[in-house]
Amino acid sequence: xxxxxxxxxxxxxxxxxxxxxxxxxxxxxxxxxxxxxxxxxxxxxxxxxxxxxxxxxxxxxxxxxxxxxxxxxxxxxxxxxxxxxxxxxxxxxxxxxxxxxxxxxxxxxxxxxxxxxxxxxxxxxxxxxxxxxxxxxxxxxxxxxxxxxxxxxxxxxxxxxxxxxxxxxxxxxxxxxxxxxxxxxxxxxxxxxxxxxxxxxxxxxxxxxxxxxxxxxxxxxxxxxxxxxxxxxxxxxxxxxxxxxxxxxxxxxxxxxxxxxxxxxxxxxxxxxxxxxxxxxxxxxxxxxxxxxxxxxxxxxxxxxxxxxxxxxxxxxxxxxxxxxxxxxxxxxxxxxxxxxxxxxxxxxxxxxxx
Amino acid sequence: xxxxxxxxxxxxxxxxxxxxxxxxxxxxxxxxxxxxxxxxxxxxxxxxxxxxxxxxxxxxxxxxxxxxxxxxxxxxxxxxxxxxxxxxxxxxxxxxxxxxxxxxxxxxxxxxxxxxxxxxxxxxxxxxxxxxxxxxxxxxxxxxxxxxxxxxxxxxxxxxxxxxxxxxxxxxxxxxxxxxxxxxxxxxxxxxxxxxxxxxxxxxxxxxxxxxxxxxxxxxxxxxxxxxxxxxxxxxxxxxxxxxxxxxxxxxxxxxxxxxxxxxxxxxxxxxxxxxxxxxxxxxxxxxxxxxxxxxxxxxxxxxxxxxxxxxxxx
Numbered sequence: 273x274x275x276x277x278x279x280x281x282x283x284x285x286x287x288x289x290x291x292x293x294x295x296x297x298x299x300x301x302x303x304x305x306x307x308x309x310x311x312x313x314x315x316x317x318x319x320x321x322x323x324x325x326x327x328x329x330x331x332x333x334x335x336x337x338x339x340x341x342x343x344x345x346x347x348x349x350x351x352x353x354x355x356x357x358x359x360x361x362x363x364x365x366x367x368x369x370x371x372x373x374x375x376x377x378x379x380x381x382x383x384x385x386x387x388x389x390x391x392x393x394x395x396x397x398x399x400x401x402x403x404x405x406x407x408x409x410x411x412x413x414x415x416x417x418x419x420x421x422x423x424x425x426x427x428x429x430x431x432x433x434x435x436x437x438x439x440x441x442x443x444x445x446x447x448x449x450x451x452x453x454x455x456x457x458x459x460x461x462x463x464x465x466x467x468x469x470x471x472x473x474x475x476x477x478x479x480x481x482x483x484x485x486x487x488x489x490x491x492x493x494x495x496x497x498x499x500x501x502x503x504x505x506x507x508x509x510x511x512x513x514x515x516x517x518x519x520x521x522x523x524x525x526x527x528x529x530x531x532x533x534x535x536x537x538x539x540x541x542x543x544x545x546x547x548x549x550x551x552x553x554x555x556x557x558x559x560x561x562x563x564x565x566x567x568x569x570x571x572x573x574x575x576x577x578x579x580x581x582x583x584x585x586x587x588x589x590x591x592x593x594x595x596x597x598x599x600x601x602x603x604x605x606x607x608x609x610x611x612x613x614x615x616x617x618x619x620x621x622x623x624x625x626x627x
Numbered sequence: 628x629x630x631x632x633x634x635x636x637x638x639x640x641x642x643x644x645x646x647x648x649x650x651x652x653x654x655x656x657x658x659x660x661x662x663x664x665x666x667x668x669x670x671x672x673x674x675x676x677x678x679x680x681x682x683x684x685x686x687x688x689x690x691x692x693x694x695x696x697x698x699x700x701x702x703x704x705x706x707x708x709x710x711x712x713x714x715x716x717x718x719x720x721x722x723x724x725x726x727x728x729x730x731x732x733x734x735x736x737x738x739x740x741x742x743x744x745x746x747x748x749x750x751x752x753x754x755x756x757x758x759x760x761x762x763x764x765x766x767x768x769x770x771x772x773x774x775x776x777x778x779x780x781x782x783x784x785x786x787x788x789x790x791x792x793x794x795x796x797x798x799x800x801x802x803x804x805x806x807x808x809x810x811x812x813x814x815x816x817x818x819x820x821x822x823x824x825x826x827x828x829x830x831x832x833x834x835x836x837x838x839x840x841x842x843x844x845x846x847x848x849x850x851x852x853x854x855x856x857x858x859x860x861x862x863x864x865x866x867x868x869x870x871x872x873x874x875x876x877x878x879x880x881x882x883x884x885x886x887x888x889x890x891x892x893x894x895x896x897x898x899x900x901x902x903x904x905x906x907x908x909x910x911x912x913x914x915x916x917x918x919x920x921x922x923x924x925x926x927x928x929x930x931x932x933x934x935x936x937x938x939x940x941x942x
Contacts, residue, residue: 324832344832345839357829361851361936370847371837404938418833 273458274335274348274425275300276321281330283316283482290316292482293330298426300335303452303459307469308479309505314462315430317479321460322351322428335425345371348425350418352432356411358403364390364414365399368421375422389421392454393447409440416448420455429461433468445471466506470494478502495610500618503544509575509587511612512550514560516543523613527582529559533608534621541621544612547575547589550604558603560586564596578602676917683910693907700911709887709895710912716801717892721868724808729860732812736819737845750820754813761811765877768807769794794878797886804889807874815860822853854935862924869920872897892916 276298283291291313298304306314319325321332323344332340339347358367368386377385390396395413403411412432419427429448433441449472452459463469469476470490478485478493478501485505486498497503503511515526518536523543525531531543555561562578574594578586588604596602613621683700685693704710739749756764771779772793783790791799826849834844850857872893879889881898892912900909 322832322836324835343839344835345837349836351833351836353829353833355827355829357827357833359830359833359848360938374838374840374843374847402938422837 273300273456275333276426276458276460277331277333278317278321279331279333281317281320281332282328283313283320283325284328290482291320294482294484296477296484296487298458298460300458301456302474303449303461303472304475304477305469305473306460306462306477306479307464307466307506308485310464311481312479313482314464314479318351318428318430318460318462321347321426322349323347324351349428350420350422350424350426351428351430352412352415352419354431354434356403356408356415356435358411358415358418360403363400363402364395364406364417367403367414368399368418371418371422385421389417392420392451393417408436409444412436412444413447416451420451425458427457427459429459431462431464433463434465441468448472466508470506476506478505480505496620497544497612498620500542500544500614503612503614503620507546509547509589511544511546512586513614514543514545514584514586516541516613518613523608523611525559527560527580531559531606531608533611534613540616542614542618543606544614545606545608546610547587549607549610550586550588551607552588552590552594553603553605555603557605559606561601561603562586564598564600564602567596567598569593576602578604679910679913679917681910682906683914685907685910687906687910688904689906696907700907701915703908704911704915709890709898712887713890713892713895716888716890717869717871719801720805720808720871720891721865724805725861725864725868727805728809728812728815728864729857731809732815732860733819733857735812735816736823737849739816739820740823750817753816756811757813759811761873762877764810765807765874768803768810769878772803795885797888800879800885800888804871804874804878807878808868808871815864818856818860819853822856823849826852851936855937858927858931858935862927865923865927866920869916 276296278294278296281291281294282289294317296304306317308314316325320327321334323339323342327340330340331338334347334349337348358364359370362370365386368389369382372382372385386399387396390399393413393416395410395417398406398410398414403414406414412435415432432448433444436444445468448459448461451457452472461468461472473490475487476490476493477487480501486493486502488496488498493502493506497506497511500513504513516531517524517526518534518539518541519530520535520537521530522532522535523530523541525543553559560578560580562580564576565579566577568575568577571593573592574590574596576588576590576594576596578588580586586604588602615621682693684695684697686696686699687693735753739746739753742749771777774780774792774795777793779793780790793799793803830848830852831844834848838844870893871891875889875891875894876897879885879891879894881894881902882890893916896909896912896916899905899912
């Protein structure tokens, strides 16, 4: 399994720069997830690695070889597409065998590899069927099989689960995680679904507008976002970002309350607090107050959206089924454990201790 | 519970009856919508076909009533050397021009499929010849191919070649006609182009990832996925090539000059009908052509099951 090295990658569509200088090293055997909002360039970046998009500037190395100008089939990559992209006129068996046959593998060797792969993915009974006669989940398993059978240096997944229904998505997600462990394969996975990103990734690459915002393990990205964008993007419901300043008594909210923590001389900061670090409190102990404008009862937890007195929004994630009526006045207290601080430039200040 | 039980069996048959009624109404509406087409088909296709079969067994010279002669016209056909010569010419013409046309049209479509910026322009350019009357086109080609003063031969001679007399050499004239038939291939090209553009982009990209060789993708992915268009072009091409007429009569007249080398089946049929006013014989020729083309088409459709893939563009 090979490592992937991206150096100074840039890509233009006409005058529009869609990839603005990406440097990234994916280690051999690592599963890296590209995540970001629509149009952030994550799919384009993946397609550049696959060789399906030209590189305007920069260099791509796969398994120690410069493949920047190499055709897709000679990069040692295999790709799983969002719409499966199976050859519709071929059976699942032929879909898996096609690449091996074209590479000149002997008939017996092809047969053995196809059957091994089919057994690994539990798709043996699908082999004689054409894609038309399969469900979405079955097609995607065959598409993954077509990638695995070629024993590539790197697997590329372009939002492979987004066309599947919720239950199937969870199942396929765990299957991909299992494959990653069994094959010890290098995988790059593109998704806009942060749950997929958090659960699958060894490391997450957060992209925004063609730039890398942060690279880190799921826990790093979640607990220590490098900037306001990552803080707002990772985590659902999103982190609360509150205007504050660093005073003599510590972090001071713009609305008045002093929360403690790092002190300063009044520099403006943004305080980031995860919704689960907020709790209901009696008025005298509360830091923030507002009216409940939306209540989501999820059974084991309650998501409470507040309209604060100063007009800002605040989201609380409370354990259990909390009885709050719409429009009721709610008082919340901030637990500073795991809170984040961002400077005026939007970048994280020295992170507070993680929980 | 005991109250609702007896109601159910009564309510049950109501729904199917309403369904049957709705179905009948829908069928009636469908028939009305298709009626103009059905009437047109009956008047302009089915009736003439039946009348042709009938006239083929009569002696009929346009004026006067047809006189029943049974199979005499068919017997006369079999004894007519022009029938055999024109059938032979037409078969050679079809056998060479149809595959050639498909290959060239496919090549053009593959090229067009790669051009993105000027696609609309090229599409129009390739379709234009189809809009030009075949007679005018043929005359232009006759001028181009004139032995001494024609630009084609002047160019070939300038290159030190010894060009044939395209129109009057019996060995060359049929080939000239075949070349001429290749000229308006806009429709075939557009049909192929439509097929190529219908291949999902990611399927094409998956093929790029599976093999670096272009011809691998062409043979194993692209061609199988456009086989419905190949079938369409093949069947239409065969039907048209067996009926080649305009170019043949412009170049060879009604005698297939030179030396009957461009004498096509439809020309002989036309000659029988409108020069000799032997409508019975012409109708017999039309019937034979109809049966031959029908059998060929059915054979192609029968084999199509094994080589035409209708799954393209579905995933």
